[in-house]
Amino acid sequence: MTTARDPTPYWSDSAGLPRFSRLDADTEADAVVVGAGITGLTAAYELAAAKRSVVIIDRGRCASVDSGHTSAHLTMVTDTRLTDLVDQLGRAHAQAVWDAGLAAIARIDEVIRRHEIDCGFDWVEGYFHQRPGDAGWREAERLERDAELAAELGFDATCVRETPLTGTPGVRVDGQARVHPRRYLAGLAKAVVAAGGRIHEHTDAGEFSDQPLAVTANGHRIACRDIVIATHNPLVGIGGTAGATLFQTKLALYSSYVVAGRVAKGVVPDVLLWDTADPYRYFRVETYRDHDIVILGGEDHKTGQVADTAERCPRLERALEALAPGVELTHRWSGQVIEADLFDPSRKAIRHGLWDYLKENSSYPYYLIRDRFAGAEGRSLRAVRRGEGKVVERNGGKAAVYRDAAGAVTVRSATCTHMGCLVRWNPSEKTWDCPCHGSRFAPDGRVISGPAEAPLAEAG
Ligand SMILES: Cc1cc2nc3c(=O)[nH]c(=O)nc-3n(C[C@H](O)[C@H](O)[C@H](O)COP(=O)(O)OP(=O)(O)OC[C@H]3O[C@@H](n4cnc5c(N)ncnc54)[C@H](O)[C@@H]3O)c2cc1C
Ligand code: FES
Known part of the structure; x- marks a missing residue:
């Protein structure tokens, strides 16, 4: 059922x-x-x-x-692994990145205490670990190197044979936190x-x-x-349209999915977890007096670039049921995560920066050109079923057509107002997503998240 x-x-x-x-x-x-x-x-x-x-x-x-x-893991552990940070930035800068994370958590704790904000904040251990079922001694060795490096840089990190809940090798990092955001x-x-x-x-x-x-x-x-x-996402305003637009195209927008459910009090350890698979999964607990909420996220993909969005949450739910047997699943949601050069938009990370720019933006010319010549998904509004969106050929152009549960139809231009790619329907979120730089629009064309700033235009 x-x-x-x-x-x-x-x-x-x-x-x-x-x-x-x-x-x-x-x-x-x-x-x-x-x-x-x-x-x-x-x-x-x-x-x-x-x-x-x-x-x-x-x-x-x-x-x-x-x-x-967000899932609101408060941590200094970045998506880029410490060994990679040191390779890319050097030891001092890598240490500064983790220090900044730790300082941010401490500042949040200070603000919460000063204003007595009741928000479930607590300091907990964090673990990054091998995903259950992923074989490989190489990963275990790499985790050991990560732990050694973190300890050398002065952080409380230890390699463990068995991560709580997963039983796989990992690195325990003390002094992380969680909060109800x-x-x-x-x-x-x-x-x-x-x-x-x-x-x-x-x-x-x-x-x-x-x-x-x-x-x-x-x-x-x-x-x-x-x-x-x-x-x-930066707005195109002061500083010149060209500069801000170039910066927008340097950001890579990913959709990330989260599921949550209720478990009996204390059956899962109150820790933060991230596995080292790609894309990775992240886990945390929200505690209450008489029960706990377990939260698992992951299944990230570049926004607008996959068709199976509706299958991502069910996959996470199966993984959460394996971690917390008996969980009563209650919530599913998704949001956008931005990846960019660390911290400073103007940082000149010559070699890696240029490579990342090319890699993350390879989508733009590809989708812009491909979608111009690709056929639409239908030629008539009747091709769109209730609760569904489709890009439909209309008056020589392409229209984003949505039919709501009651049968009412909304028609907007399918051309993204950022830089002209064609949006596509996301059945999981019921949004129009742009595969080029990740803008998202509501069924009626309103901007949910940029870089686009203007709604989808009236269809011609
Ligand atoms: C599923 C998921 C899980 C995540 N998990 C974590 C995690 O565990 N730990 C972590 O540290 N981070 C996590 N993140 C990332 C984190 O949530 C974001 O980095 C953070 O919330 C970004 O905050 P923000 O204030 O910059 O942006 P937002 O929260 O998006 O706020 C931007 C605001 O700007 C407003 N705005 C935009 N344009 C205009 C305009 N023209 N005029 C007026 N207002 C405007 C928007 O309405 C919005 O309210 C996660 C993100 C997702 C989606
Ligand atoms: S063209 Fe850039 S987000 Fe759509």
Whole structure:
């Protein structure tokens, strides 16, 4: 028997995020922060704490896009393995990357204590480990090298023969943490307001001007001395269209899937896990007085580039059932993860940087040209069934056609408003996804996540 799963993130129904009004008049501030995910709210918090007047605007609701879809492992362990970091950046910079992660966790802990935010934060052990069923002594040897290197750089890391829950070789890293992300961000938003910050939701930054510096949102002008762009994907605005667009194309957007379920209290260890397979899976626990929630993520792929999106969560559910037998599966969701050169957008990582740029952007010319000449999936609106989307030939162009459960049809242009590739239907998320740089659009064409900034146009 298949039980219906909640298709929203586990966090969305239990956060108590306050609501904030739209911007409805011109105003001014020392700083405007555009985007109210973890990056924007943290920047606003630090600015307000430094006695700067700050306005934070978001085109939707706070903490609802990526920061509402995360699995919220708080860790210094990056997706790029420590041995690779040292190869690419050298020991000092690799150490700085891990140090920064550790410092960020400590800062979150400090903020939570100062404002007494009830968000399930706890320090736990983290393990990266061989995936059960993946044979190979080479991986075990590599894990040993990772552990030695981490210890040499001064981190509390130890090689273990058996990772908790999986029983496979791994590296234990002490001093990692977990948090309920939306409860934490609800507390952070309240702290920003208590320190004098102003938050406006449903307020879309539409225009930037730089002499004098200002952001126009909802048709109102916010004059300011500084602007923080915290939109996950950079906006094309100040700094020149060409520069920002080039940076957008340097980002690689991946879709990642997560499933969650309820288990009896204490039957799984309260640890963070990541395996070393590609794509990797990540696991954590959210604890309650009388039960625990187990969360497993993974199955990443470049956004818009696979057809089997609907099979990814069921695969994760089978893996979670193997890790936590008897789990009562409750939630499934997905979101986007960005991969980019570490930390600094302008860092000149000559050899690897250029290679990564070519590798991640090989999709753009391929899909742009292929999709121009490929046939559409149908020639008539009747080809689209209820609850389904299809790219359909229409008036000599290609239209993104969606028919909702009640039978109503929405027709938009299928051309991505970022750089002109054709979007495709994602049946798992019910979104239009662009295979070139990963923009996602709602069935009615609204932008869910960039780099595209404008909705899918009216179909011709
Ligand atoms: C499935 C999944 C699992 C993950 N797991 C982890 C993990 O375990 N640990 C970890 O550290 N990270 C994890 N991540 C990554 C992490 O969630 C993101 O890096 C982080 O949430 C990004 O936060 P952000 O504030 O930069 O972006 P977002 O949370 O996306 O916020 C950006 C905000 O900008 C707003 N915005 C965009 N354009 C405009 C505009 N023009 N005007 C106004 N507002 C605008 C958006 O509405 C949005 O609210 C995961 C991500 C996913 C999807
Ligand atoms: S063309 Fe770049 S995201 Fe669509």
